[in-house]
Amino acid sequence: MGPSGSGKTTILNLVAGLDRPTQGTIHAAGLTVSQQKEADLARWRARYIGFVFQFYNLIPVLTAAENVELPLLLSKLTRRERFTHVQAALGLVGLSDRIHHYPRQLSGGQEQRVGIARAIVSDPTILLADEPIGNLDRSAAQAIMALLTRLHRELNKTILMVTHDPQAAGYAQEILHFDKGKVD
Amino acid sequence: MKLLLVYSVRNVWARSCTTALSIGGLALVSLILLAVLMLGNGLNRALIESGSPDNVLLLRKxxxxxxxxxxxxxxxxxxxxxxxxxxxxxxxxxxxxxxxxxxxxxxxxxxxxxxxxxxxxxxxxxxxxxxxxxxxxxxxxxxxxxxxxxxxxxxxxxxxxxxxxxxxxxxxxxxxxxxxxxxxxxxxxxxxxxxxxxxxxxxxxxxxxxxxxxxxxxxxxxxxxxxxxxxxLLQVKRERDYYREKSVTMATFIRLLGFTFTLIFAFGAILGGTMTMYGAVASRTREIGMLRALGFHPRQILSVFLLESLMLGAMAGLLAVGAGTALQFVTLSTMNFSTFSELAFRLTLTPASALITMAFALSISMVGGIPPAIRAARLPVTAALHTPGR
Structure with missing residues (x-):
């Protein structure tokens, strides 16, 4: 948690290897992230990291299933295997009946659930969630937080979440407060 | 990677208005080239093919x-x-x-x-x-x-x-x-x-x-x-060579003029295509950031945008060849500078000229698409993810 500009998103980017630290090293999911080459990091991210974005970042011209399938394109799965994974992920977030819907045909909460399905479809170890409920109304936000909690409890996902929202922070097992780039 | 192809196709389709304008511009330039080639073919047919390989023409020395x-x-x-x-x-x-x-x-x-x-x-x-x-x-x-x-x-x-x-x-x-x-x-x-x-x-x-x-x-x-x-005191020429010599001046003049115009317009079309694709990159910056964050390689992002450019070029080329087919019904006449007489000829579409036009349309769309595609591939991921918009 922390105010805008305190470095919350930066820490997510550092963990994912999207940013490079100026000092120190970062270890995540068995890797010294800060010492890897870009191409190795991309492969590692595809396998171990799932992203949940505040604005969902779904591709409007692709259906829910196609959006969820995107990370699997980087794997060696066959088309049929990919589809099985996509169905499972969308089932897990409760959107089996919206599989062929385009993002514009979904509510904000449903879009974020598609975003979460995309994040978990490749069965990553860590989920990085950047303000996952920052763009949602209260009830949709609660549903998303419940879903993330379930993913942690039932699928053992490590979730690193950035939020402004104290209620969302209440779901966390451990809370770090950031201020001006430092952990309080 | 069929999905990436689908992604490109649907993106081109989604920007139907700008896509149509870009294709229209590229198609017009390609049509100019095709028309020049068809003029040359028509002239060749009218003059060179007037001669038979078995005939010999005798003229005064x-x-x-x-x-x-x-x-x-x-x-x-x-x-x-x-x-x-x-x-x-x-x-x-x-x-x-x-x-x-x-x-x-x-x-x-x-x-x-x-x-x-x-x-x-x-x-x-x-x-x-x-x-x-x-x-x-x-x-x-x-x-x-x-x-x-x-x-x-x-x-x-x-x-x-x-x-x-x-x-x-x-x-x-x-x-x-x-x-x-x-x-x-x-x-x-x-x-x-x-x-x-x-x-x-x-x-x-x-x-x-x-x-x-x-x-x-x-x-x-x-x-x-x-x-x-x-x-x-006679000279002996194969009839076909005689007609070929007669066509050289005119065909060269038409080709030179036509290719000069095509070249100038091609620059315009390349700029138009480049602007379209820069627009596409700008409106999808966050999308690109997301794909990179998921693990997609910059080369894959580059291919997606180049593919979109090539699709515009392919459609423009097909449109130009389609219009060229209709142009075959046009008969033009010109002064035959060798005889100073009227020579009528039909614009003639050949498989070779259709292929050249397709290759030209694909090439100019590719040249126009390269800078925006490179820009898309080189976008810093974290900045792209926080860009307002789609």
């Missing part, structure tokens, strides 16, 4: 055209005595003396008259030029002032067609037939009896002599025989 040439009757007689000239099944020598003159005719729909070639020849000329075929009426009878007009002459000059009269030289001639010649220059000519035409102009020499060879390899023998006979 130093003459570059039939109009400027002269062959006396006794010279023609000596040539006809040479061995190695093909004969008809009836034993008639296929050596046709011809007189070519220009007349000025009023052109339908034009204020100024144009020059038209009148060819005095013999009925056997139809055997020398199998592409010439009567489509109406009949051939002229020897020793009469009857004429057969080319299909283009019937369309553009002598609209009265068969039965109409025409003054050529000092005589009045009657149109008795209309001939087509598979788009070659003979469609823009008028033919009649050679002796009558010589009498009408008071000439005592032919313009040329056309021989049919028994086979193309006999050319050297005829060339040697004529070259070694001091009575014959």
């Amino acid at each position: 130093g003459a570059t055209t039939e109009i400027a040439s002269g062959i006396y009757r006794d010279q023609a007689h000596v040539v006809r005595m040479l061995a190695g000239i093909a004969q008809t099944s009836g034993g008639e020598l296929l050596a046709i003396p011809e007189l070519v003159v220009l007349i000025s005719l009023a052109k339908s729909g034009a204020e100024t008259p144009a020059n038209v070639v009148v060819r005095g020849t013999q009925p056997e000329a139809f055997r020398l030029r199998p592409q010439v075929r009567l489509i109406a009426g009949r051939a002229w009878q020897q020793g009469t002032t009857e004429i057969v007009i080319g299909a283009q002459i019937a369309k553009r000059f002598l609209l009265g067609g068969i039965g109409s009269h025409l003054r050529v030289g000092k005589r009045e001639w009657l149109v008795v037939g209309i001939a087509e010649a598979q788009g070659t220059a003979f469609e823009s000519e008028i033919c009649g009896d050679v002796d009558q035409l010589m009498a009408a102009y008071g000439r005592d020499s032919y313009s040329s002599l056309t021989l049919r060879l028994p086979d193309p390899s006999a050319f050297q023998r005829i060339d040697d025989a004529i070259g070694s006979d001091t009575r014959l």
Whole structure:
């Protein structure tokens, strides 16, 4: 948690290897992230990291299933295997009946659930969630937080979440407060 | 990676308005190129294909055209005595003396008259030029002032067609037939009896002599025989080479002009395509950031945007070739600078020109698409993810 500009998103980017630290090293999911080459990091991210974005970042011209399938394109799965994974992920977030819907045909909460399905479809170890409920109304936000909690409890996902929202922070097992780039 | 292809196709489709405008621009430039190529093809067909590989044309030494040439009757007689000239099944020598003159005719729909070639020849000329075929009426009878007009002459000059009269030289001639010649220059000519035409102009020499060879390899023998006979100050050319030489100046001029315009417009089309694709990259910056964050390689992002550019180019190329197909029905006329006569020809689409146009459209779309695609591939991921918009 922390105010805008305190470095919350930066820490997510550092963990994912999207940013490079100026000092120190970062270890995540068995890797010294800060010492890897870009191409190795991309492969590692595809396998171990799932992203949940505040604005969902779904591709409007692709259906829910196609959006969820995107990370699997980087794997060696066959088309049929990919589809099985996509169905499972969308089932897990409760959107089996919206599989062929385009993002514009979904509510904000449903879009974020598609975003979460995309994040978990490749069965990553860590989920990085950047303000996952920052763009949602209260009830949709609660549903998303419940879903993330379930993913942690039932699928053992490590979730690193950035939020402004104290209620969302209440779901966390451990809370770090950031201020001006430092952990309080 | 079918999904990435689907992604590209749908993105192109989603920006239907800008896509249509870009394709329209690219297609117009490609069509200009195609039209230039079709002009060249049409001219080639009208001129080069007027000549047959088995025919040999004899002109006076130093003459570059039939109009400027002269062959006396006794010279023609000596040539006809040479061995190695093909004969008809009836034993008639296929050596046709011809007189070519220009007349000025009023052109339908034009204020100024144009020059038209009148060819005095013999009925056997139809055997020398199998592409010439009567489509109406009949051939002229020897020793009469009857004429057969080319299909283009019937369309553009002598609209009265068969039965109409025409003054050529000092005589009045009657149109008795209309001939087509598979788009070659003979469609823009008028033919009649050679002796009558010589009498009408008071000439005592032919313009040329056309021989049919028994086979193309006999050319050297005829060339040697004529070259070694001091009575014959004649030059020997394959008929096809003669027409090719006549087409060079005009075809080069048209191609040079056309390619210059195409080049200038191509720069415009490339800029247009580049701006379209930069727009696409700008509106999808966050999408690109997300794909990179998921683990997609910059090369894959580059391919996606290049593919979109190429799709625009492919559609533009197809559109241009489609429009080119319609252009085939257009007949143009120009001044044949060798004879200063009117030459009508059809824009001709060939598989090669269609392929060149497709390659051109793909190339300019590719060139236009490269800078935006590189920009997309090089976007810093974290900045891209926090860009406002889609």
